[in-house]
Amino acid sequence: MNVPRLDLTASPHIKAPDSTPRIMWNVVASLVPVVAAATWYFGLSALLVIAAATAGAVGTEHMFGRNGSLGDGSAAITGLLLGLTLPAGMPLWMAFVGGAFGIGFGKLIFGGLGQNVFNPALVGRAFLQAAFPTAITTWPAAGQSWATLRGANFALPFMGGAVDAVTEATPLNLMKFEHATTGISHLLLGSTAGSLGETSALLILTGGLYLAARRYLNWRIPAAIFVTVTVFSGILWRIDATRFPDPLFMLFSGGLMLGAIYMATDMVTSPITNAGAWIFGGGIGFLVVLIRVWGGLPEGVMYAILLMNALVPFINRATRPRVFGTRLETARGRS
């Protein structure tokens, strides 16, 4: 009998097919339709902004990340998601800096993939919001010709200059400052002003369903966010429908869809337990309504998620699962 070279490895000797890169690249793939929709509504500018943010994120990971860590796909997700939170008219260098900052200070400084506390894409966006408050809130109108740049995309760093573009208030701005609501069909399809990924709730939902079906995201987090936002804003709306927007508007406007499905569900920065996922999502939903209704800003998804990110270690600790065979009274009662 021929005897081959025998391997000696630890059990188990078989492996489920999922892998971390596969999860990450699936997330990237599920974002492609969202990017396409953004391009449809905001033209070439959208593609350029997303590409710049992704280049910033991926480049930084490549320069300072662990050897080969680009292949796991997580830096690409950060860049794409950051790009989708920006307005189409954003100068490209700013988007690039945002991506670099998100990966550098949101992730690598903690030790790379798996170690970061805050969602890197949102760290990047928070930085841009603080550094360039005007550029990041200049919302170009949807529905201009494809090749028209929606702002000073090619502005040079720190050269300032007036931005010449057609702008429009976002639905949340209209709500906050003018008490005007936008129709639900516009919100669903995305034909409104806003950041690139704020625009198509329907496509984002579809991507989320795909990822949830493959268990690449914990559906409990967006479910908890949606339920909390609906209930909380629903109560307010019942109290005074003239002052508070209706729950549907709350659900489908702004960055809620993108945030709930793609950012809050980042595995690294969300709770590891299923009970924790409900608490985490509930907290985000509550904070979103709180900030939108009573805060100084029209939108609160970013800060809601970042705040809850900080609580994740405590949520994990508080929701430790009951170990099999402990707390026997209840188990006995069922037998």
Added chain:
Amino acid sequence: MNGGIGFRHGVHPPDSKELTANAPIRRMPFPDEIVLPLRQHAGRPATLLVGKGDRVERGDKIAESDGWVSVPIHASAAGRVVDIGWWPHPDGTMAEAVRIRVERYSPQIPRPRLVPEWQGLTPKQIVSAVQNAGVVGLGGAAFPAHVKLSPPDDATIELLLVNGAECEPYLTTDHRTMAEYPGRVYAGIRIMMRALGVERAVIGVERNKPDAIAALERVRPPDIDVTVQPLTVKYPQGAEKMLIKAVTGREVPSGKLPMHAGVVVQNVASLAAIAEVFETGLPLIERIVTITGPGVRKPSNLIVPVGTKLRDAVAFCGGLTDDAAEILFGGPMMGAPQSDLDTPLIKGTTGIVVLNRAQSKPIRAYPCIQCGHCLDACPVFLNPSQLGQLAQAGRYEDMVAANLPDCMLCGSCSYVCPSNIPLSQMFSLSKVMLRKHAQTVQAA
């Protein structure tokens, strides 16, 4: 009581049983030499009774049990003891073993012996007969069977649970035993019920063995309270605690034995073996193994003499393929890799699984991304991700606080981990470190 409600969590590896599920059990001819390690069971190794040069008949006792949690070892073939010394053991170490050169033209007929009618024996006599016959749990753990038949005074046993789950992929020994020898399984159940003084027995069988379920139903005796409970297919259903949960809804208290939940669990093959002891008077000297996997030319279910070398068993199945890469004793989830083809199959060896190159290919590990899939897989509800981080930091005491002792090393967490972190290997190592530490503390 809730019947068949299943257990939570667990994983669904492909069962890969089609290679041997329909292969009838065949008897392998006696090899030229058999090797019988003195340690083939959980507990203390047996103490030697024979010397070099002695002639033994098939079924002769060659080593005596050393205390209560121990069983004797019997010669599985007639022949001459050619050597007693260190030999490769399936657990990867070397162990003291008796090598017997098998007589080539012997009819292999055991000495005439008295076969007691078990109906006339007291439970105590049944227990000692089972110990004397060297019977251990044949599901893999090789725990002496008679110990389970003697519950301590503080435990009342209400139910005999027969383990026919066979949740490990590839293995079909229990499956074939139930399909081909259902009568023997029931005979074993009767003997066990008498020894334990229980009135009820349930056989738990996963639904991927419909012919085994049908065979058991066909000859189910009407005079005793025994039922066949089909179970959903899920790993690790065959773990005692999971099976008890699945069939009765009860959870065995953490750190306690199944007896403390009022249940004794025995594997179907062990029951058939006990039945055989009282049928033929012969001790446990042969067992059924599945020899399978993509690395074996003719996957088979075989009856082999205990002590048959891996080399001989595989050769009888057509040998290894050119693509064979790793040989396991046991299934792919918990089985142990073998480095030496002269390693003998022992009482606890459920099967030989030979994996090919593609299956044994090393995989790259990524950082933990906190996806939580391991928490959803762990059948005892631990947090493997956190335990893994503690293991990496060498914080073994903290792992105990995080319930490491409840880990059964079933491998479900490693199986699902998308980052390919060798979690169960880390836990196995941590358990060894803790044991070593406890020993040094004791010695000091």
